Amino acid sequence: MANDYSTMMDLGLIHFMAYPVIRDDNPELTLETLKKIAVDDFFQLAEVRPSEHAEVTEGMKAIAANSKLGLGVGAQPLLLLNKLSVNDPDEAGRKAAIEQVKIGIDTSYDFGSPICAFLSGPDVENDADRDHAMDLLVESCVELCEYSKSQAGDGEPVWLSLEQFDAEIDKRCLIGPSPRAADLAERVKDQVENFGLTQDLSHMPLLGELPQDMLTPTVDHLIHVHVGNCLMSDAEAEAYGDKHPGFGYPGSETDVEELARFLETLIYTGYFEKDLPSAKPIVSFEVAPMSGEDSDLLVAGTKRAFLQAWAML
Numbered sequence: 001m002a003n004d005y006s007t008m009m010d011l012g013l014i015h016f017m018a019y020p021v022i023r024d025d026n027p028e029l030t031l032e033t034l035k036k037i038a039v040d041d042f043f044q045l046a047e048v049r050p051s052e053h054a055e056v057t058e059g060m061k062a063i064a065a066n067s068k069l070g071l072g073v074g075a076q077p078l079l080l081l082n083k084l085s086v087n088d089p090d091e092a093g094r095k096a097a098i099e100q101v102k103i104g105i106d107t108s109y110d111f112g113s114p115i116c117a118f119l120s121g122p123d124v125e126n127d128a129d130r131d132h133a134m135d136l137l138v139e140s141c142v143e144l145c146e147y148s149k150s151q152a153g154d155g156e157p158v159w160l161s162l163e164q165f166d167a168e169i170d171k172r173c174l175i176g177p178s179p180r181a182a183d184l185a186e187r188v189k190d191q192v193e194n195f196g197l198t199q200d201l202s203h204m205p206l207l208g209e210l211p212q213d214m215l216t217p218t219v220d221h222l223i224h225v226h227v228g229n230c231l232m233s234d235a236e237a238e239a240y241g242d243k244h245p246g247f248g249y250p251g252s253e254t255d256v257e258e259l260a261r262f263l264e265t266l267i268y269t270g271y272f273e274k275d276l277p278s279a280k281p282i283v284s285f286e287v288a289p290m291s292g293e294d295s296d297l298l299v300a301g302t303k304r305a306f307l308q309a310w311a312m313l
Contacts, residue, residue: 005310008272012045012072012284013037013302014226017244019295020288022077024051031059036296038067042303047072047117047284050107061111071111072282075104075118076163080171085121086144087137087174089129097121098140101160105148108158114277115224116148117161117198120175120184123168133174138187145192159277161224163198164214166206169232170241177207178214185221194277196223201262202230202244202286205253211265219269223276227262227306228286229254244288246298247305260309267313 005011016022019033030051037046046064048071051057064071079085084097101118108116120137124130141160149157164181165173175181181197188195197218204214215222231239231252239245239252248255263283266272272281285302289295 008281009283010044010070010278010280011042011306012047012070012282013043013299014074014284014286015046016049016074016077017286017288018299022049023081024049024053027053027056030056031063033295034060034063038063038069043069045070045072045282045284047074049074049077050103057107057110064111071113072284073104073108073111073113073116075101075116078103079119086118086140087121087133089132089136094136094140098143101144102147105144105151105158109151113158114156115159115161117163117224119163119165120173122172123174123176130174134184137174137184141184141188141195142191145188145194148194149192156277157194159194159196159223161196161198163200163226164203164207166203166242169206178209178217182217182221185218189221197221198224198226200226200228200286201254201259202226202228203242204262205232206230206242211262215265215269215271219271222271225266225271225281225283226286227259227283238290243290244286245290246287246301249290256305256308257312259305260312263309264313
């Protein structure tokens with residue numbers, strides 16, 4: 001088991017989290033830090049945010065081509081930084097959010113990425129409003145999937161993958177709890193086929209779920225996985241909420257053993273045996289440096305945590 005993970009999955013790193021480039025304001029740093037991932041053959045994939053800078057987009061493509069690194073696209077920063085929601089009850093706001101995700105889809109085609117990840121907007125306080133928010137979210141997801149298919153030409157369409165976030169602590173997203181995520185996916189896939197879910201180990205404790213709670217109801221829709229950590233024990237701590245500290249960060253929820261249990265559940269629920277839009281199942285690490293931490297050392301520790309967890313299986 002300890003030596004065969006590379007035949008089962010492609011390991012990735014969320015570039016804009018591991019290296020603080022979530023804002024699109026430093027082209028030189030963006031390319032310099034992406035190169036750090038590209039020269040490390042532990043990773044087959046870097047997940048990046050779309051850039052407004054042509055030199056960044058072309059530079060990323062050149063780095064990926066020269067190093068044979070895959071590029072994945074995350075539209076989450078476009079929505080979060082602009083405070084946009086694809087289930088916004090205000091139609092103008094919802095359309096603005098959809099346009100931002102379309103930028104992610106276009107970037108996915110440009111990079112040859114099979115999946116574009118995004119997230120829902122905030123949850124609401126009562127069931128009637130939530131039902132309406134879910135209807136709007138379904139409508140937005142279908143529109144985005146149809147747009148993606150319209151851009152595919154003779155090739156395979158980019159798949160849209162909606163990432164589950166916490167519902168009550170930090171991002172407070174509509175999606176959200178795993179049963180709700182499964183309901184969304186079923187409703188969207190009744191109308192289009194190029195849709196799935198992204199799940200993140202770091203959001204599991206924030207949702208109050210266990211690996212089997214998260215994966216069992218959703219594995220039929222799961223096409224993309226993130227693994228990371230969170231901290232819930234101290235609301236005053238820098239890492240509190242959905243900040244993605246490294247595995248084993250003091251006071252946090254997830255270390256090697258919890259990572260191993262999550263990977264084990266992925267195995268037994270069949271994620272690694274699914275027919276997916278990507279060439280292999282993707283497992284990407286989402287970790288971010290806290291104050292005083294070095295990104296390179298954080299990435300090294302993350303790799304060691306994975307190897308230790310895999311050796312436990």
